[in-house]
Amino acid sequence: GQxxxxxxxxxxxxxxxxxxxxxxxxxxxxxIQWYKQRPGGHPxxxxxxxxxxxxxxxxxxxxxxGEAKKNSSLxxxxxxxxxxGTYFCAGSTGGFKTIFGAGTRLFVKA
Amino acid sequence: xxxxxxxxxxxxxxxxxxxxxxxxPISNHLYFYWYRQILGQKVEFLVSFYNNEIxxxxxxxxxxxxxxxxxxxxxxxxxxxxxxxxxxxxxxASSPMIAKNIQYFGAGTRLSVL
Numbered sequence: 462g463q464x465x466x467x468x469x470x471x472x473x474x475x476x477x478x479x480x481x482x483x484x485x486x487x488x489x490x491x492x493i494q495w496y497k498q499r500p501g502g503h504p505x506x507x508x509x510x511x512x513x514x515x516x517x518x519x520x521x522x523x524x525x526x527g528e529a530k531k532n533s534s535l536x537x538x539x540x541x542x543x544x545x546g547t548y549f550c551a552g553s554t555g556g557f558k559t560i561f562g563a564g565t566r567l568f569v570k571a
Numbered sequence: 572x573x574x575x576x577x578x579x580x581x582x583x584x585x586x587x588x589x590x591x592x593x594x595x596p597i598s599n600h601l602y603f604y605w606y607r608q609i610l611g612q613k614v615e616f617l618v619s620f621y622n623n624e625i626x627x628x629x630x631x632x633x634x635x636x637x638x639x640x641x642x643x644x645x646x647x648x649x650x651x652x653x654x655x656x657x658x659x660x661x662x663x664a665s666s667p668m669i670a671k672n673i674q675y676f677g678a679g680t681r682l683s684v685l
Contacts, residue, residue, distance in 0.1 A: 492672055503662055503676040504614060549614060553672045557602065557619035557627040564613055
């Protein structure tokens with residue numbers, strides 16, 4: 462069945478350093494979403510990518526969707542302590558089912 | 572800002588008992604979902620619901636699970652005979668008509684099966 466792999470599992474950074482998490486699907490996706498989950502919280506929608514090669518930015522966050530629509534990345538420039546949490550990618554092949562990656566937990570040391 | 576609300580926030584039950592988890596999706600959303608997250612693990616799709624019927628379900632969603640939209644606002648997940656391994660956080664989510672894969676999550680119900 463469809464699988465979505467995400468690496469790394471954990472990332473420790475010093476405040477101000479950059480951070481990147483990578484997502485790879487076993488099948489071609491129709492779209493991909495990124496969510497952030499704070500410790501003890503629920504997933505919060507960040508962005509959706511739909512087009513091949515799409516790049517979107519939200520302030521210090523840059524999201525990319527691969528040309529083959531099988532991989533994606535989230536890059537955070539100059540991390541802040543407010544960025545802590547787990548970042549999940551979630552992909553769909555066009556139906557209702559969304560498969561989440563295992564998430565990358567980001568720790569930021571002040 | 573509209574939000575998905577879930578009750579209760581924490582449910583403790585004995586193994587073998589039935590539980591009903593309740594959700595009120597965002598009012599103008601048309602697609603509804605249940606997910607499960609075992610502590611520290613990834614979010615797992617259980618079921619999607621659209622137009623008053625199940626539109627898709629995962630292999631986790633077996634005969635012990637059922638969903639219902641009993642009125643115009645509530646969306647429920649029933650687990651018929653709970654097992655220890657059903658202990659998890661259960662999230663309800665809803666999506667607007669124009670973007671069924673963009674999901675807005677509730678705060679979750681933590682289910683503890685003893």
